[in-house]
Amino acid sequence: MTPFTAVLRSEWTKLMSLRSTKVALALSVVLALALTALLAVVAGATYDDWTAADRQSWEPGEASLIGGILAAIVLAVLGVTAATGEYVSGTIRLTFTATPRRGRVLAAKTLVVAAISLAAALVSNVTMFLLGQALFGAYGLGTASLLDGDSLRTVFLGGALGPLLPVVALLIGLAVRSAAAAITAVFAFVVGVPILGELLPRWWQDHVFDYMLFAAADAITNTDASSGLAPAAAVLVVAGWMAVLLALTWALLERRDA
Amino acid sequence: MIQARGLSKRFGDVHAVENLTFDINPGVVTGFLGPNGAGKSTTLRLILGLDRPTAGTVTVAGRQYRDLAAPMREVGVLLDARTVHGKRSARNHLRWLAQAGGLPASRVEEVLEMVGLADVAGRRIGGFSLGMSQRLGIAAALLGDPATLLFDEPVNGLDPEGIRWIRTLLRRLAAEGRTVVVSSHLMHEMEATADHVLVIARGRLIADTSMEDFTRRSAGHHVHVVSPDAAALRALLERAGGHVSDGADGDGALTVIGLEPARIGDLAAEDGLRVHELTPRHASLEAAFMELTQDNIDYRPLELS
Numbered sequence: 001m002t003p004f005t006a007v008l009r010s011e012w013t014k015l016m017s018l019r020s021t022k023v024a025l026a027l028s029v030v031l032a033l034a035l036t037a038l039l040a041v042v043a044g045a046t047y048d049d050w051t052a053a054d055r056q057s058w059e060p061g062e063a064s065l066i067g068g069i070l071a072a073i074v075l076a077v078l079g080v081t082a083a084t085g086e087y088v089s090g091t092i093r094l095t096f097t098a099t100p101r102r103g104r105v106l107a108a109k110t111l112v113v114a115a116i117s118l119a120a121a122l123v124s125n126v127t128m129f130l131l132g133q134a135l136f137g138a139y140g141l142g143t144a145s146l147l148d149g150d151s152l153r154t155v156f157l158g159g160a161l162g163p164l165l166p167v168v169a170l171l172i173g174l175a176v177r178s179a180a181a182a183i184t185a186v187f188a189f190v191v192g193v194p195i196l197g198e199l200l201p202r203w204w205q206d207h208v209f210d211y212m213l214f215a216a217a218d219a220i221t222n223t224d225a226s227s228g229l230a231p232a233a234a235v236l237v238v239a240g241w242m243a244v245l246l247a248l249t250w251a252l253l254e255r256r257d258a
Numbered sequence: 259m260i261q262a263r264g265l266s267k268r269f270g271d272v273h274a275v276e277n278l279t280f281d282i283n284p285g286v287v288t289g290f291l292g293p294n295g296a297g298k299s300t301t302l303r304l305i306l307g308l309d310r311p312t313a314g315t316v317t318v319a320g321r322q323y324r325d326l327a328a329p330m331r332e333v334g335v336l337l338d339a340r341t342v343h344g345k346r347s348a349r350n351h352l353r354w355l356a357q358a359g360g361l362p363a364s365r366v367e368e369v370l371e372m373v374g375l376a377d378v379a380g381r382r383i384g385g386f387s388l389g390m391s392q393r394l395g396i397a398a399a400l401l402g403d404p405a406t407l408l409f410d411e412p413v414n415g416l417d418p419e420g421i422r423w424i425r426t427l428l429r430r431l432a433a434e435g436r437t438v439v440v441s442s443h444l445m446h447e448m449e450a451t452a453d454h455v456l457v458i459a460r461g462r463l464i465a466d467t468s469m470e471d472f473t474r475r476s477a478g479h480h481v482h483v484v485s486p487d488a489a490a491l492r493a494l495l496e497r498a499g500g501h502v503s504d505g506a507d508g509d510g511a512l513t514v515i516g517l518e519p520a521r522i523g524d525l526a527a528e529d530g531l532r533v534h535e536l537t538p539r540h541a542s543l544e545a546a547f548m549e550l551t552q553d554n555i556d557y558r559p560l561e562l563s
Contacts, residue, residue, distance in 0.1 A: 001327050002360040010358035017350035018343070090341035093308055094398070097335050098358035100307050100324035257309040 004108070007099050011108040014091075015082055015116070025120050028074040032067030032124040036132050039066045044139025061144035061151040064132020065158065071124045072165050075117045076190075079166035080182040082113050083173025093258055102253040106174070110246065113170045114163035121162020125155045158221045164238070165190065168213070171249045190214055213241040259284055259437060260305060260406065264314035267300050274300040275461040277314070282439055282456070284405070287432045289452030289469065290441040297461040298441040299337075302410055306335060318406055330359030334399035336409040340391060344384025348375055348394050351383060352401065359402050369397040388415030396424070406437040413447050425451050481514040481522055484535035488512055491531045498525055510534070 015021050043063070050058075086092040099105050129151065133143040144151050168189065173182040197209035209215055210229050219234035229237060260282040267274045275297040282288045292298050303309040305316050307323035318326065318333055326332050342351055352366040370376045373393040378386075383394065392415055399407055409428070413421050428451055432438045442448050448455065448469070455472050457465035465472060485491045488510045492502045495514055498521070505511025514522060519538045526533045 002330075002358075006357055006360040010354045013350065013354040013357055017346050017354065019345065085343060089343040090338060091343055093303075093337055093341055094335075094355060095358070096308060097306050097333075097337075098330050098355055100326070100329055255310075257303070 002099070004104060007104050007108040008111060010098070011105070011112045014095075015112055018085075020081070021078065021116070024074055024078040025116065028071040028078075028120050029124045029127065031074060032071040032128050033131055035067035035070050036064055036128045037135060039063065040132055040135035040139065043141060044135065047139060047141060058142055059144075060133060060136050060142050061129065061148065061154055064129045064136070064144075065125060065154060067128050068121075068125065068158070068162075071121065072162070075120060075162070075166040076169040076186050077183060079113050079117070079169030080173040080179055080186060082109060083170050084177060084179040084182055087177040088179070096258045102258075103250050106246070106250050106253060109170060109174075110167055113166050117163040117166040118160065122156070122159035125159040125162075129155050154221055161217050161220060161238075164213075164217055164242075167242070168245065171245050174249050175252055211237055213238060216241070259320070260316065260318050260439070261320075262301075262305075262314065262316040265301070265304060265311055265316050266313040267297075267304055267309060268312045273461050275304070275458070278458075278463050279314075280456055280463060280466050282437055283454070284437040285432060285435050286453035287428050287438045287440060287451055289448035289455045290439055290458070291445065291448055291455055292441075292443065292458035294443050296443075296458045298443075298458060299410060300461075301458070302335075302337070302408055302439075302441065305408065306333070328360060328402070330355070330361060330402035330404065332402070332404050332406060334402060334404040334407045336392075336395040336399045336407075336412055338410065342383045342391065342394065344382060346383055347380050348383055348386070348397075349379040351394065352398060355398055356401050361402055365401050365403075369400045372400060373397040389417060389420050392416055392420070392424075396427070404436070407431055407439065409438075409440045411442055412440060413442065413444070421447070480539055481517065481519050482535065482537040482539055483512045483514055483522060483533060484510050485512070485526070485531060485533050486510055487531040490529070491526060491533070494525055494529055494531065495522060 086095060095105055096102060126146075129144075129146055133146075137143045146152070146155065165186070169182065169186045172185045172189075173179070176182045176185060193209075193212050194215065197205060197212065197215065200209060206228060210219070216229055216234045216237040219229040220231050220238065260280075262278045262280050265278040266276050278301060290298055290301070300309065304311050305318065305323065315322065317323075323329065323333070349366060349370065352369065353363065356363060356366050367376070370379050373396055375390065375393055375397060378390070383391065386394065392412060396409070396412065399409065412424050412428075416424060428438055428440060432453070440448070440451060452469050455465060455467060455469050456463060457472075482505060483491070484505070492512060495502050495512075495517060498517060500517040500522070501515040503513050505513045517525075519536050523533060523536055
C-alpha cells in the first residue's frame, strides 16, 4: 500500500501550492500584531485614567496576546477552505481516486492543517508577546518576561492549542462541504456556545458547559478561567472531543458518495 | 480487465444505473456510449469507488477499487477535465497527485512533455483553454503508467488536431495491452476510435458488442419487409445470402441485411410469395444510436457532424 507519508506530502503540497494559504498565514500574524499594538496604544494612552483596581488587575502577558483572536479567525477560515476548496473545485474526486481509503486523506489533512496552524500560532504568540511588552514598557505600563512560568504557559501552551480551532473548522468543512455553511457553523460553535453558556443556570454551567470543547481548552491554559476543570481533566475532555469529531467526520466521508 | 456484476445505483427514486453486467477486456479500446444522463459517469464513479453501488459489484483487475494496493499505478482516470483548482499551476496539480500515488516527481515532467504542456506547466490552470485542461487531465491519468485507463468524454473541447492526437494515443495505449475505456455521447467519435462498444441508455446496458458488429447491425443498409408468407420468404432470402432477422413490428415483419430491395422483390415474385411492404432503410450510425436510445427522457440532441 502507498505509504501514509505519501498522502501526507500530497496534502502538504496541495495546501502550500495555493497562494491563499501563504497569504492567510502571513495575515494571521500581521492582524494579530496589529490588534495587540492597538490595545497597547489604547492602554498606554488611557493609563492615567485607570482606577487602582484596573491597575491591580493588569496582566501584561495575557493582554499582549489579545491579537490571537484575529489570528484564530483567519486560521479557522483557512481550515474551512482546506476542506471546501476541494469540493468547490471538484478535486475531492481526484483525491479519493488517488487515495481511496478516505480515512487516510482525513488523517493527512488534519495533520497538515494542525502543523501549519501550530507554526502560525506559535509565531504570532511569541511576536505578539514581545511587541506587546515593548510597547507597554514604552508607555510605562507593567511588563512581563517571556521566561516567567505564567508567560511560558500562556504563550507556548496557548500556541500549542492554536491548531484546535482550525482543525475543528476543517472537520466541519469536510462534513458540510460548503464554505459559507462551514464558517457559520464554526462561529456558532465557537462564539454561540459560550454565549449560551453564560445564559444557562449555574448547574448547567458546571455540569455541561465546562465540558464544551473550547471551554475545556480554555481551562488548559488559563489558570483562573471560568471553567472549573483541572488542566489534566481539561486535556482529556479536549482529546475526547477531537476523537469524537474525527470519528464522525470519518464515518461521514466513508459513507457518502464523493 | 473490469468486471461489473449486477451493478445498480439508485439516487432516491432515480435508478441511475440498473443491473449492469459486463466485462471490459484489455488490449482494445472500449467505447462507453450513451446520451447525456444515461448513466455513463455514474458507472465510472462506481468503478472508481467514488459512489457506493446500491447493489452488485464492480472490480478492476479482480479487486474492488478501494482495495487496490497502489490505485494510481493500476488505474488512470480522466474525469471532468475541470476537476482542478484553478489557482494551482499545472505542475503543482500533477505534483500533489503524483505524491498521493507514491510516484516519483520525474513522472510529472514526463507526462507534461507527453501531452505537450511542458511549456505552460508553471501557469495557473484557471487560465487554460478547455483543450489544455483536457490535456492536463490526460497527463494526470497517465502519471502512474497504469494498466487500466478510464476517460470520461476526452475529446470534449479539443480541436481537430487534438482529437486526432487523443485518438492515436488511445489506440497506442490499447495496443500496449492496456484496458482502455472511453465514454462519449458522440457516436462518430467512437466509430473511429473504439474496437468494442457498450451502449447504455436510461441506466441499462442495451448493447455489448464489437464496433464492427454494432456498425454492421445498426448502421448498414437494411430492408424492412412485411409478408404474410414471412417464414417461407425468410428461408428463401437466407438461401440467397441475406441476413434475416425478425422485424420490430411483429408478425410478418423482417429485417434484411445484405440484399437490395429490388432483388428481394424479384426473389419473392419468382417463388410467388406475397410482399406487402418493402422499404429500404439507411440508418446512419448516429440515427441508429438515437433509435436505440430514443426512449431516454433525459435525451438531448446529438451534435451534428
